[in-house]
Amino acid sequence: MSKQFKNIDFNKIEEMVEDDVDFRNQLLDAITVAVEELRNTYVRGIEEKSLPTIKQARHKIKPTLGLFDLEKLAVIIGNGKRLLLENGFGDGIDRHKEEFLDAANEVLEEVKQYR
Amino acid sequence: MCINLVIVDDSDVDILIIQDAISDLSASINFNSFSNPEEFLKFIGGFHPEMFRIEKFIIISDINMPRINGFEMLDKIRARPEMALVPVIMFSSSSSQEDALKSIARGANAFLSKPLQIEAYQRLIRTTIEFWTHHLQG
Numbered sequence: 001m002s003k004q005f006k007n008i009d010f011n012k013i014e015e016m017v018e019d020d021v022d023f024r025n026q027l028l029d030a031i032t033v034a035v036e037e038l039r040n041t042y043v044r045g046i047e048e049k050s051l052p053t054i055k056q057a058r059h060k061i062k063p064t065l066g067l068f069d070l071e072k073l074a075v076i077i078g079n080g081k082r083l084l085l086e087n088g089f090g091d092g093i094d095r096h097k098e099e100f101l102d103a104a105n106e107v108l109e110e111v112k113q114y115r
Numbered sequence: 116m117c118i119n120l121v122i123v124d125d126s127d128v129d130i131l132i133i134q135d136a137i138s139d140l141s142a143s144i145n146f147n148s149f150s151n152p153e154e155f156l157k158f159i160g161g162f163h164p165e166m167f168r169i170e171k172f173i174i175i176s177d178i179n180m181p182r183i184n185g186f187e188m189l190d191k192i193r194a195r196p197e198m199a200l201v202p203v204i205m206f207s208s209s210s211s212q213e214d215a216l217k218s219i220a221r222g223a224n225a226f227l228s229k230p231l232q233i234e235a236y237q238r239l240i241r242t243t244i245e246f247w248t249h250h251l252q253g
Binding site for chain 1: 229231236
């Protein structure tokens with residue numbers, strides 16, 4: 001499989017689906033839904049300054065990030081966790097929101113291209 | 116004997132990975148998944164109590180779900196005397212000791228933290244189901 005994709009490890013998906021096209025599509029659909037839900041909930045959490053909402057979004061996406069190596073998105077979420085601990089919703093949060101949105105949208109775009 | 120495996124998890128990714136993990140188990144398993152506890156509670160709500168003596172169930176549930184969470188669902192399961200002995204395994208992204216203790220205190224048979232590697236995740240699911248299947252068939 002080509003390594004033009006930088007935001008998600010599709011080899012892990014291929015290893016799991018073993019050429020089962022239906023299963024591959026189901027898995028890609030499920031990853032898309034998970035990242036879209038993360039994007040919406042996480043951004044809502046930032047806009048509403050709600051730490052529980054952000055924590056819930058982080059918690060829910062954790063297995064997907066790890067299982068399919070969504071490394072860039074995982075790093076940005078980790079940076080956001082530190083930023084929130086140190087500065088709360090103050091300095092840097094708008095920039096973090098933009099970085100997070102870019103990373104989430106890049107994953108979604110790669111999944112779309114991969115199909 | 117066929118085992119009714121019930122997965123309650125609001126993540127489709129997790130449901131698919133679990134479904135794939137059990138596909139090569141030799142035991143006869145009837146797979147049921149629910150994306151929220153309300154759906155599952157509605158599903159079992161119509162069962163006659165005798166059903167849980169005739170059929171064998173294993174329930175694997177996430178904890179962090181909207182509206183009714185896994186703990187509240189566990190309370191409702193254990194409130195039904197006929198389900199007192201149904202194995203319930205809490206399976207969560209959480210690795211907190213508090214969640215583990217809360218699960219056991221409320222009557223879960225085990226608390227497992229979701230591994231972040233596919234192979235480990237699927238192996239954990241397979242060994243867990245094999246263990247409880249063996250226990251129920253014992």
